[in-house]
Amino acid sequence: MQPSEIQRALAAAMSIASALGLPVDDVIVLHDSNKLTARLLPCDIVARVAPVAHQVAQFEIGLARRLAETQSPVAALDPRAEPRVYERDGFVVTLWTYYKPVAPREVSPAGYANALERLHAGMRQLDVRTPHFTDRVEEAQRLVESSNLTPDLADADRELLITTLRSRRRAIGDRGGAEQLLHGEPHPGNVLSTKSGLLFIDFETCCRGPVEFDLAHVPEDVSERYAAADEDLLIECRGLVLAMVAAWRWDPGDQFPDRQRAARALLSALRPGPPWPPLDVVMRRPDGSLPSPATKRPAMRATHRRDRPREPSWVCNPDRGGA
Numbered sequence: 001m002q003p004s005e006i007q008r009a010l011a012a013a014m015s016i017a018s019a020l021g022l023p024v025d026d027v028i029v030l031h032d033s034n035k036l037t038a039r040l041l042p043c044d045i046v047a048r049v050a051p052v053a054h055q056v057a058q059f060e061i062g063l064a065r066r067l068a069e070t071q072s073p074v075a076a077l078d079p080r081a082e083p084r085v086y087e088r089d090g091f092v093v094t095l096w097t098y099y100k101p102v103a104p105r106e107v108s109p110a111g112y113a114n115a116l117e118r119l120h121a122g123m124r125q126l127d128v129r130t131p132h133f134t135d136r137v138e139e140a141q142r143l144v145e146s147s148n149l150t151p152d153l154a155d156a157d158r159e160l161l162i163t164t165l166r167s168r169r170r171a172i173g174d175r176g177g178a179e180q181l182l183h184g185e186p187h188p189g190n191v192l193s194t195k196s197g198l199l200f201i202d203f204e205t206c207c208r209g210p211v212e213f214d215l216a217h218v219p220e221d222v223s224e225r226y227a228a229a230d231e232d233l234l235i236e237c238r239g240l241v242l243a244m245v246a247a248w249r250w251d252p253g254d255q256f257p258d259r260q261r262a263a264r265a266l267l268s269a270l271r272p273g274p275p276w277p278p279l280d281v282v283m284r285r286p287d288g289s290l291p292s293p294a295t296k297r298p299a300m301r302a303t304h305r306r307d308r309p310r311e312p313s314w315v316c317n318p319d320r321g322g323a
Contacts, residue, residue, distance in 0.1 A: 001036050005051065009036045012088040013047035017095065020081055033255065039098055045078045046096040056204045057085045057092045063128060063203050072122030073115045075099065075192055075199045096201075099194040107193045112218065113225035115198040116186055120211055123181040130181060133209030137169050137240065140247035150250040157267050161243050161250075164270055168240035175233055177210045187217040187279065216241040220278040239276040242266055 001009060010027050013036075017024045022043035031037040035050035050057060061083060067074045077083045081095040143149050144161040153161070183190070184205030192199045207213075212230055215223040216237035223229060248254055249263035256262060262283055269282040 001032055001034065001049075001051075006032070006036065008089055009049040009091050010038060012091040013038055013049050013093050014040065016086045016088055016093050017043060017045060017047065017081075020095075022080060043080075044098045045080070046098045048094045048096060049091050052087065052090055052092055055092050057094050059206075060203045061085060061094055063126075063206065066126055066128075067119070067122050070122035070125050072119050073197060073199050074119070074203075075201045099192050099196075099199065102193040102195060107198065109219065109221040110225050112191070112198060112222045113227075115191070115200070116183075116214065116218065116222070117226060119183060119186070119200055120180065120214070123183075126181060128181055128206070130206045130208055133182065133184075133207045133213050134169055134173070136184070136205070136207060137165055137244060140244040141165050143247045143251055150247070151252065153250045160267065160270060161246055164239060164243040165247070168236055168243065171236045172210065172213075172233065172240065175210075175230075175236070177212070177230060177233055179209050180211065182207055182209050182211065182214045184214070185217055186214050188219070210237070212237045213241070217279060219280045223278070235275045238278060239270065239274060241279055242270055242276055242282060245279065246270065 006029075010029075014024045014027060017040050022040070022045060024040045024043055026041040028039045028041070029036065030039055030046070034054065035048055038047050038049070039045075040047055048057070061077065064074050064077065065083060068076060076097045078095045078097050086093045086095070141162065144153065144158055144165070147153070147158070150158070183200060183203065184207045185202070186200060190200060190202045192201060210230075210233060211226075212234040215226055215229055215234055223234060243266075246263060246266035249256060249259050249266060265282050269277055
């Protein structure tokens with residue numbers, strides 16, 4: 001979200017919560033990407049805020065409720081508020097349950113893989129109209145095929161991304177594998193570690209495709225524990241996802257932390273060709289850490305008290321979508 005919109009977005013969320021009788025005198029920004037995620041206090045509710053013109057909030061609410069009915073591991077809407085999209089001052093706001101984070105050492109790869117299998121099983125029960133994963137590939141292609149949209153991308157690197165996106169998309173399609181409803185970006189940045197287990201969030205990138213497309217977003221020790229994954233198809237999907245994420249990083253408007261380093265690392269991973277490494281390995285900094293998903297912003301306070309430190313989080317968001 002643009003810096004000029006941050007304070008207005010927070011004010012809209014606080015105003016809506018207050019109008020519902022939920023006490024709010026403090027707010028902490030948890031995540032800032034294409035939409036804003038904030039924890040409202042003392043009512044302890046999570047508000048997700050997006051500009052009216054750039055959001056799929058109604059779709060996310062409907063899908064989350066239907067997935068919850070299938071016992072899928074998804075974050076829940078807050079029961080104190082009517083489950084709908086609220087609108088104020090040019091923003092749409094949805095209100096979700098806040099889950100106290102659990103230390104990352106308590107998250108096992110097997111548990112992550114099991115949670116994703118359960119999510120996919122729940123998704124197979126739903127008949128939902130969504131884009132195909134190739135529609136998202138086309139978005140990335142439009143970026144890299146235009147020097148106006150990605151002016152800093154060198155000619156040789158542009159050709160690498162164009163070729164990879166086209167060839168991997170074709171190779172995946174030619175395999176003719178089974179397709180289903182997918183999360184779209186089930187990387188660790190879109191997973192909450194809670195006392196109740198792992199819960200998935202952020203369904204704005206939902207699409208149809210092979211489950212290996214989702215698996216290309218998770219760490220290798222997770223994907224190798226996912227039952228019945230097609231390893232050859234997963235390799236093709238990894239190459240495709242690396243190229244897609246590289247396209248997002250070369251967008252000058254991208255607000256991903258350490259964007260330029262990540263953009264160069266993604267190109268370096270693609271150049272040798274298959275087999276391509278997992279996304280989390282490529283995104284890892286030289287010191288072994290992963291970029292934080294949240295851009296640090298000053299929290300807006302009704303009482304103008306000294307800002308609290310931003311909450312720690314174990315998640316990382318290597319893709320474009322927000323948490």
